[in-house]
Amino acid sequence: MYPKNRLDALTDGIFAVAMTLLVLDLHIPEETAVGADEASLLRALAALSPKLLPYLLSFYVLGVSWLSLIKARSRGETVGEPYAKWSLFYLLFVTLVPFSTVLMGRFTSHATATVLYAANIGAIALIAFVLMSLLPDPVRDAHWLDRRVSLLLLLASCLLTMALSFVVPGQALWAFALNVGGGLLVRLYRWLAPAG
Incomplete structure (x- = not known):
């Protein structure tokens, strides 16, 4: 058994670093800054x-x-070995997000870059779904259902993005806009589902 709070601390740190590293590819080339006028700065920003x-x-x-x-809450303070190992696998894909984002940003119209990016995000969604099933004594509240539906929708949008990347690679990322409807799907499910 592993203390869940130690795994949570590692997860927090990795997410913080990965989210910070994302911005490193957004920079204006040095040659633009030297003697740049307003128009060249605007062109550099547009680029x-x-x-x-x-x-x-x-x-x-x-x-x-x-x-x-x-x-996603658990009533337990420890997790088993399967949960701990899947968590590390999950964090591996989280650490790859800055790389796949840079790849996607630099090769936007290439199917390979789009597929790798969507596969990275899809792996995170799939493993998060597995982690939910391994969480010891989870609190199965409204958030639980919302998270499961959102993860399945994210996975579906990743698969759609991969498929579209071979047809319209420069536009395939817009398939991720489907995730905006996740909350609507959960509300529709609750409305249609029988009470009890």
Whole structure:
């Protein structure tokens, strides 16, 4: 058995570092800064636009993933070996997000970059779903259902992004917009599901 609070501390640190590293690829080239006029600065900022969507998307996915982790509560203070090992595997993919984001930002119109990026995010969603099933004595409240639906929707949007990357690689990331409807799906499920 492993103390859950130690695993949570490691998770917090890795998420903080990964979210901070995301911004490192958003920089104005040094040659632009030397003697730059207003127009060249605006051109340099516009040149960052292909990198901005992957950055914002990655920050959002990591932020929401972290928030979901801290809301998924367990009545136990320890976790078993399977949960601990899957957590490390989960954190491995979290640490890869800055790399896959840089790759996506630099090669936006390449199917390979889009597939690797979506596969990275999809692995995080899939492993988070596994972790939920391994969490000892979880509190199965409204958040529990919301998280499960959101993870499945994120996984579906990753698969759709991968498929679209071979058809419209420069636009495939917009499939992640499906995740905005996650809360609506949960409310619809609660409305349609029988009480009890």
